Amino acid sequence: MRILALETTAKSVSCAVTEDGMVLAHSFQCTGLTHSRTLLPMVDAMLRNAELPLSSVDLFAVSSGPGSFTGLRIGVSALKGLAWATDKPCVGVSTLYAMAQNLAHTDTLLICAMDARRSQVYNALFEAKNGVLTRLCEDRAIGLDELAEVLRGDGRKKLVLGDGAVLAHTHLTRCGVDCALAPAAMRYQNAVGVALAAEEAAAQGKTVTAQELSISYLRVSQAERERKARLDAAAKDTEQSN
Numbered sequence: 675m676r677i678l679a680l681e682t683t684a685k686s687v688s689c690a691v692t693e694d695g696m697v698l699a700h701s702f703q704c705t706g707l708t709h710s711r712t713l714l715p716m717v718d719a720m721l722r723n724a725e726l727p728l729s730s731v732d733l734f735a736v737s738s739g740p741g742s743f744t745g746l747r748i749g750v751s752a753l754k755g756l757a758w759a760t761d762k763p764c765v766g767v768s769t770l771y772a773m774a775q776n777l778a779h780t781d782t783l784l785i786c787a788m789d790a791r792r793s794q795v796y797n798a799l800f801e802a803k804n805g806v807l808t809r810l811c812e813d814r815a816i817g818l819d820e821l822a823e824v825l826r827g828d829g830r831k832k833l834v835l836g837d838g839a840v841l842a843h844t845h846l847t848r849c850g851v852d853c854a855l856a857p858a859a860m861r862y863q864n865a866v867g868v869a870l871a872a873e874e875a876a877a878q879g880k881t882v883t884a885q886e887l888s889i890s891y892l893r894v895s896q897a898e899r900e901r902k903a904r905l906d907a908a909a910k911d912t913e914q915s916n
C-alpha cells in the first residue's frame with residue numbers, strides 16, 4: 675500500500691510517501707516559516723522529484739491531533755483536498771502515536787510530550803519492545819506536576835520525545851524522575867511516523883472518507899476560552915443587575 679502522509683502539528687512541517695513500510699520519499703522543514711506557505715510546495719516538489727504521481731497513492735494520512743490548532747487545520751484541510759481530488763480514503767492518526775514510531779525499536783518507556791502551554795503538555799505513554807508499541811494511556815492534556823507524579827517510582831528506562839521534550843525533561847528531572855532526552859534527530863514528530871501509524875490503522879479497517887476526517891484537539895482553543903469567559907462575565911452582570 676502506497677501512503678502519502680502529512681505532519682503539521684507543531685513548528686516543523688513534513689511530508690512523506692511510504693510503501694509497505696518502506697520510505698520512498700520524505701521532506702522535512704523546521705525553519706519557522708508558516709505551514710500554509712510551505713506544505714503544498716513541499717508535497718509537490720517531493721512527488722515530482724521522486725516521479726511519484728498523486729494518482730499512484732492508495733491512502734492519505736495526517737496527524738489529526740493533538741497539536742497546534744492552526745497547524746492541525748492546515749494539515750487536515752490540505753489532506754482533504756488531496757484525497758477529494760483522487761477519491762481515495764484517509765486516515766487521521768494520533769500525533770503522539772505517530773511520534774512514538776521514531777523509537778519503536780528501543781526497549782524503553784516512551785514519554786511523548788508536546789508543549790500545550792499553561793504548564794501543560796499533550797502527552798501519551800508507550801512501551802516500546804521488540805519494535806512493537808503498546809499504548810499505556812490515552813492522549814491527554816496533563817500538567818507537568820501531575821505527569822511527574824505518574825512517573826515517579828517507575829524504574830523502567832525512559833525517553834522523552836516530541837516538541838515539548840526539553841520542557842518536560844527539565845521538569846521531570848527537577849522532580850526526581852530519571853529520564854533521558856531522545857536523540858535530537860529522532861525527537862520530533864514527522865510524516866514518516868504518520869505513514870507507519872496509518873498503515874497499521876488501515877490494516878484494521880480504520881479508514882474514512884475525506885469528508886469524515888476530523889481533528890482531535892483535546893481541549894478548547896484560547897479564543898474559545900476567552901469567549902466563554904466574556905459570556906460568563908456578561909451573564910453574571912445581567913444576573914446582578916436584575
